[in-house]
Amino acid sequence: MTDGLNVERVSYSVEETAEALGVSSRMVHDYVKDGSIGHFRMGARVLIPVDDLKAFIARRRQPPKT
DSSP: OOTTOOOOOOEEEHHHHHHHHTSOHHHHHHHHHTTSSOOEEETTEEEEEHHHHHHHHHHHOOOOOO
């Protein structure tokens, strides 16, 4: 809880990342396991840094067709 503070997110849970990407949590876990998407652990939680999520998306983007 932020108690009304305006706090910028620096990471997302696996479930939040899956929802943002429109994929399953299992798929995000697979990306984490194979090193496709950066992560860190806080106890048992796996967290995806916002910058790593943006970099992952940028690497996966296809150039526009002309």
